[in-house]
Structures are given as structure tokens and as C-alpha cells.
Amino acid sequence: MTFPMKIDLEKLVTSVFQDVFMTSFRMNMRMDGPGAYLLNGEAHIAGAVGFIGDMTGVAYIYLPVSLARRLTSIVVGIDEADVDADEMINDSVGEIANMIVGGFKGKLSQSNILCVLTIPSIVRGSNFVVEPVSDTERFVCSFRTETNQQVVVEVLIKPSKPE
Amino acid sequence: MGPKILTVDDSKTIRLIIGKAFKSFDCEVLEACNGVEGLAVAAKERPDIIILDITMPVMDGFETLTKLKSDPDLKGIPVIMLTAEAGRDNVLKIAKQGVRDYLIKPFKEELIIDRVSRVIDLKPKGGGGNKAKRFDDPIRVLVVDDKPAICDQITEGLKDTTWSIVGKSTNGEAVDYCNTHSPEVILVSLSLHESAGFTLFQMLRTSQKTKTVPVFGLCVKTAVEDQARAQQMGFTGIITKPIDIEELKNKVARSLSLDTSYKYFQLKTGVLNILLPVNFNNNVANEVSAHLRSKVSEAVDSGIDKVIFDVSQLRAADISLIKLGLEVIQLCAELSLKLRMLGSEIVSQECKKYEETAGWRFASSFDEAVAQLSNKDLTHA
Numbered sequence: 001m002t003f004p005m006k007i008d009l010e011k012l013v014t015s016v017f018q019d020v021f022m023t024s025f026r027m028n029m030r031m032d033g034p035g036a037y038l039l040n041g042e043a044h045i046a047g048a049v050g051f052i053g054d055m056t057g058v059a060y061i062y063l064p065v066s067l068a069r070r071l072t073s074i075v076v077g078i079d080e081a082d083v084d085a086d087e088m089i090n091d092s093v094g095e096i097a098n099m100i101v102g103g104f105k106g107k108l109s110q111s112n113i114l115c116v117l118t119i120p121s122i123v124r125g126s127n128f129v130v131e132p133v134s135d136t137e138r139f140v141c142s143f144r145t146e147t148n149q150q151v152v153v154e155v156l157i158k159p160s161k162p163e
Numbered sequence: 164m165g166p167k168i169l170t171v172d173d174s175k176t177i178r179l180i181i182g183k184a185f186k187s188f189d190c191e192v193l194e195a196c197n198g199v200e201g202l203a204v205a206a207k208e209r210p211d212i213i214i215l216d217i218t219m220p221v222m223d224g225f226e227t228l229t230k231l232k233s234d235p236d237l238k239g240i241p242v243i244m245l246t247a248e249a250g251r252d253n254v255l256k257i258a259k260q261g262v263r264d265y266l267i268k269p270f271k272e273e274l275i276i277d278r279v280s281r282v283i284d285l286k287p288k289g290g291g292g293n294k295a296k297r298f299d300d301p302i303r304v305l306v307v308d309d310k311p312a313i314c315d316q317i318t319e320g321l322k323d324t325t326w327s328i329v330g331k332s333t334n335g336e337a338v339d340y341c342n343t344h345s346p347e348v349i350l351v352s353l354s355l356h357e358s359a360g361f362t363l364f365q366m367l368r369t370s371q372k373t374k375t376v377p378v379f380g381l382c383v384k385t386a387v388e389d390q391a392r393a394q395q396m397g398f399t400g401i402i403t404k405p406i407d408i409e410e411l412k413n414k415v416a417r418s419l420s421l422d423t424s425y426k427y428f429q430l431k432t433g434v435l436n437i438l439l440p441v442n443f444n445n446n447v448a449n450e451v452s453a454h455l456r457s458k459v460s461e462a463v464d465s466g467i468d469k470v471i472f473d474v475s476q477l478r479a480a481d482i483s484l485i486k487l488g489l490e491v492i493q494l495c496a497e498l499s500l501k502l503r504m505l506g507s508e509i510v511s512q513e514c515k516k517y518e519e520t521a522g523w524r525f526a527s528s529f530d531e532a533v534a535q536l537s538n539k540d541l542t543h544a
Binding site: 019020023024026072075076077087088091092094095098099101102103106117119 | 173174175176177179180183218220246247267268269270271339343
């Protein structure tokens with residue numbers, strides 16, 4: 001099994017990511033290009049979903065909690081001020097990650113790369129870093145909302161074993 | 164009670180989205196957060212449809228579906244599968260399970276409404292046995308016109324009501340608004356660029372959310388072709404520009420079957436006051452007449468035996484007033500109610516000219532009418 005070229009991965013992740021944001025939130029996400037997530041002291045949240053099979057890895061979606069609250073209010077249909085439980089925000093971010101990685105999995109299956117997904121998990125904090133172990137293939141892509149808030153998708157892929 | 168929709172999903176967000184999507188329909192949305200719970204709710208509540216997620220802890224969607232299909236009592240319930248995994252293997256696996264349909268997340272609200280409504284009959288809330296709305300209840304009115312002055316004019320004209328007016332200038336904005344706010348009445352300009360008003364009407368009629376919402380076309384009186392086209396397409400009615408606000412109110416009230424009786428029938432100090440407004444005309448007379456028997460009976464039932472027919476705001480007597488007056492007199496006689504009329508000198512003089520009304524006597528104030536009604540010798544007018 002050979003992994004897709006990096007450019008394909010970027011195209012694939014970008015299209016799935018933009019589709020999820022447009023369909024669920026009617027948000028047109030502008031691509032910033034490859035880049036790290038900028039922690040600026042604000043509280044942040046990351047949703048993670050793993051995939052195991054012909055391709056194995058994990059994908060993270062990073063975003064500020066303020067944006068996560070806004071997305072939750074849109075998706076659930078309540079005022080932002082009424083999104084009062086962290087659990088509700090966690091669940092929404094987990095579902096966003098699930099939809100993005102689910103779409104990613106679907107695109108991979110078109111190239112006969114089959115995998116199953118893990119359940120979503122959440123990381124919260126104002127200062128954290130996800131570091132891949134050596135040899136892990138890493139792809140990071142940054143997007144911006146219309147109000148210039150940053151959302152980053154990071155995909156870590158386990159190297160394939162020689163066939 | 165409308166149909167029951169059971170959503171089985173471990174994500175509270177998805178359950179909330181589904182609940183929100185069907186909020187404006189006459190149905191009950193039940194929730195379960197995994198397959199085991201879903202089977203229990205299905206057995207107890209017998210839903211009309213199940214929206215079943217695939218990836219869930221405790222018991223996933225496939226196992227849940229297998230158990231549902233093996234239960235003779237539950238196997239007939241239609242199931243729509245929901246998955247975030249659009250992979251070919253997944254879709255093939257779903258297709259083999261004999262489900263009615265499947266949806267891939269993320270999905271638009273209107274898509275799930277559309278899929279569910281193909282299986283069960285969804286009706287918007289408020290269209291049936293629900294209590295009728297009153298004219299003074301809040302009503303959401305959407306105005307779709309690229310000329311902001313029209314929306315401003317309608318907003319200004321309706322400022323004495325509790326209705327909320329929202330203006331949108333394009334079809335896209337209007338459809339987005341309808342998806343999130345469920346307007347109760349829609350006014351669409353027929354002069355939008357490239358017949359966009361007619362296109363919007365077709366879009367509104369194909370959406371489950373708006374297919375029964377009254378839609379009025381807005382156009383100038385001389386645009387007869389547009390009016391004919393709108394009527395042919397099934398618009399609820401036409402509002403011509405310049406807009407006559409009273410006509411607009413009446414048309415909207417009729418289209419929504421709003422209860423307007425409170426405007427004409429009021430209980431005051433042990434008396435039922437039938438008040439005719441300053442803008443009294445044949446339409447108002449018909450409205451009052453339509454409510455007359457039920458409102459008077461209601462008053463009698465609550466212990467009222469005195470009625471005042473208040474025409475003091477009218478500046479003239481016409482055939483509509485005479486017909487209505489005679490109806491009121493006859494009803495009060497039937498029910499042995501004491502009746503007094505209240506009216507201006509002008510109306511009193513005009514009534515003397517006609518044979519049917521020559522004997523009508525009018526009190527000049529409400530207090531005088533009440534005092535006359537308290538006279539024990541008075542039976543009816």
C-alpha cells in the first residue's frame with residue numbers, strides 16, 4: 001500500500017473540511033495554506049478521530065472555544081449565550097471531527113483504501129501541543145473564517161510497512 | 164398527536180439537530196443515545212420512523228437494525244440510517260440491510276425533512292386541531308422585495324400589530340430565512356429580476372417547511388399578466404401596490420384563519436359589547452356575523468344577559484349595518500337578552516329614514532346604555 005501524495009492529501013482534506021463547514025454552518029472557510037495552529041492564550045479545543053485499516057492515523061481539528069461555541073449555537077439552533085455546557089460544545093466539536101474524518105474515509109475508499117474510525121475524543125486547554133512520534137507522516141492545513149478565526153486540521157499518518 | 168420519530172445517535176448534537184429540524188412539524192421526536200436504548204424506546208413507543216446512527220457505543224446501528232428486523236413487532240418500522248462515513252463499503256453494507264434510506268453527515272436540515280417526509284406524512288404545526296391564532300398574536304411575516312421601501316412601508320403600516328416583519332431582497336436570503344425561522348406568511352414581489360418571485364414560489368411549495376405557508380404576490384395594479392400567472396401557479400392571493408394596509412391585514416388574517424372576534428366582542432362590566440370599528444364595511448359585517456351566534460352564546464353561558472350593539476364609531480348607516488343590526492336584534496330576542504344600541508346622532512337620524520330601522524333608539528354613551536339595560540322593565544330592543 002502506498003500513501004497518497006501529499007498534494008492529494010491536502011486537496012482531499014481541504015475539500016472535505018470546506019464541505020462540512022459549508023453544509024453544517026453555511027461558512028465559507030478560506031484556506032490559509034499549510035501552517036501550525038497559533039495558540040494566542042485564548043482557550044482552545046481540539047477534536048480527534050482516529051482511522052485504522054489500510055491507512056492508520058489520527059486527525060485533529062483545532063479551534064478556539066469561542067468559535068466552537070458559535071458553531072454549536074448554529075448547529076443546534078440556539079443563541080450563543082445559551083450554549084452554557086462544555087459537554088454540548090465537546091459533543092459538537094467531536095461530531096465535526098467525526099464528519100470531517102468520515103468524509104476523508106469516504107474519499108479514501110474510492111481509491112480502495114479502507115479503514116474504520118474510532119470514536120471522537122476532545123482535548124481542551126490554552127497551551128497544548130500535539131507532537132507526532134518520529135517517522136509519522138504529518139499534514140497540517142490552516143483555514144480562516146470570515147471573521148478571521150483560525151481552524152487547523154492536522155492529520156498524522158503511520159508509515160506503511162513495506163509490502 | 165402527529166407521527167413519532169425516534170432518533171438513535173450517541174451524539175447529543177445530532178439529536179438536537181434532528182429535534183430542531185422537525186420542531187415546526189406536528190410530530191413527536193423521541194431520543195435514544197445507543198442501540199440498546201433505541202430498541203427499548205422503539206418497543207415502548209412504537210415510532211413511525213427511526214433515524215439510526217451507525218457508529219455508536221454499546222450497540223452500533225447495524226446490530227440495532229438486525230435486532231429490529233428480527234422482532235416481529237418492530238420489523239415494520241421504517242429506518243433511515245445516518246452515518247458520517249461515506250465510504251463505498253459502508254454504503255454497500257447499509258444498502259444490504261434493507262433500510263428505507265440513508266443519509267451521510269453532514270446533512271442539511273431540509274434534506275432530512277425531505278427524506279423523512281417521503282416515508283411519513285408530516286404536517287406543519289398549527290394546521291389542525293390546534294387553537295386558532297388571534298389577530299393580536301405574534302405573526303412572522305417575510306417580505307421578499309428588492310425595494311427596501313416596500314418592506315419599510317409594510318413595517319410602518321403594521322406597527323400597531325404584534326406581527327414581526329422581516330425583509331429579504333433575494334431568493335437565497337429568503338430560503339435561508341425560511342429554513343431557520345418558519346415564517347407564517349410570505350409576501351413575494353412579482354417584479355423581481357428574471358421572474359425570481361415565481362421561482363421562489365415554486366421553491367417554497369416544494370419545501371416541506373413552507374409548502375402550506377400562505378404566499379401572496381406583490382405587484383402594481385396594472386401588472387395583470389403577473390397577477391394572472393401568480394393565480395395560475397397557486398399563490399394564496401395578490402396584494403397590489405400601493406399597499407392598502409387594511410386590505411393586507413384582512414387577507415393575511417383570512418389566510419391564517421386568525422381569530423378576529425376579540426376586536427368586536429368584548430365583555431365589559433357584566434355586558435357583552437358588540438363594537439363596530441370606524442372602518443366598518445361589508446367584510447367586517449361578515450366577520451362579525453360569522454362570530455355572532457357563538458360569541459353571544461358564550462357570553463350567555465358565562466351568565467351575561469345584557470348586550471350593547473355599539474355603532475358609535477360609525478359615520479353613516481348602510482345596508483351592511485342594517486342587516487347586521489337586524490341579526491343582532493333577532494338573536495337577542497331568541498335568547499331573551501336585553502339589548503341596547505349605542506350610536507351617534509348622524510347614524511340615529513339616518514336609521515329613521517328606513518322602515519326596518521325607523522324604530523331603532525340609540526343611547527349616546529356607554530354608561531347611558533348600561534343604565535338603560537339595568538331598567539327592569541326592559542326586555543329587548
